Amino acid sequence: MEDLIQLDGKNIVVMGVANERSIAWGVAESLYKAGAKVIYTYRLDRSREKLEKLLEKYNYPAEMIVRCDVNSDESISQAFTDIGEKVGTIHGLVHSVAFANADDLKGDFIDTSRDGYAFAQDTSAYSLVAAAKAARPYLADDASIITMSYLGAVRALPGYNVMGIAKASLEACVRYLTFDLGKDGVRINAISAGPIRTLAAKGVPGFNDIMKMIEEKAPLKRNVTKEDVGNMSVAMLSNLSRGVTGEVIYVDSGYNIVG
Ligand code: NAD
Secondary structure, three states, rough: HHHHHOOOOEEEEEOOOOOOOHHHHHHHHHHHHHEEEEEEEEEEEHHHHHHHHHHHHOOOOOOEEEEEEOOOOOHHHHHHHHHHHHHEEEEEEOOOOOOOOOOHHOOOHHHHHHHHHHHHHHHHHHHHHHHHHHHHHHEEEEEEEEEEEEHHHOOOOOOOOOHHHHHHHHHHHHHHHHHHHOOOOEEEEEEEEOOOOOOOHHHOOOOOHHHHHHHHOOOOHHHHHHHHHHHHHHHHOOOHHOOOOOEEEEOOOOOOOOO
């Protein structure tokens, strides 16, 4: 059993650490505990600086830190070429990236602009397809990819608006990618996390009320943490889950099943 959980010496790429609150940082911490070597991608210089401070604070090594703007094919391609050339084989990929224009998360969904719709899809859903494609030449034959989704993919949640549509698309991308990646033995799954107070969550209207509702209504009567998501990520990236692909795994205190 220990062998199945261990990610000893495995190269895992983590996309999306903006700061200590990021879900991707929770995943990275769990990965270190499982013995993985972590490669980070970032978009903004200030994210890189924050990441470097975090690594220093907790004394974690980074195998590599590479810039990757998921809105740019060139940036994605360059990042994964650099990673592949340095580490050789990628055993896991954590896609923890999403963005929508603030204006499209306020007001009515019906007012979403054409550009805002396309931008949310591009950044939050297509980016998974593009990253998987760029990583593919370097993926190990039992590699695993995970992405982060939210309940707004399958329920109409007031205020989640255009991001709900992007998450629905993201979950569909996961299902369709299973065929292509499955030919190489590679798995891909989504983790649908309950609400966690992060930078991205600040843009979601009524976020505090949502967290309160989870405490009241979810079977576990508590909100989940980025550590909860990190630990499930280790399960989904390791051979513990080797028979699972194309799934959406809820880490949400059971809230999604409540009627
Ligand atoms: P976060 O703000 O810490 O992370 C979002 C990351 O996306 C940031 O690191 C940001 O730099 C990155 N990003 C945005 N645009 C990018 C671009 N063009 N190129 C590269 N990177 C880009 O917030 P988070 O809550 O940790 O979000 C991580 C993922 O988890 C997102 O997909 C989010 O939708 C999802 N999620 C969050 C919650 C929650 O309640 N916080 C719940 C379920 C799912």
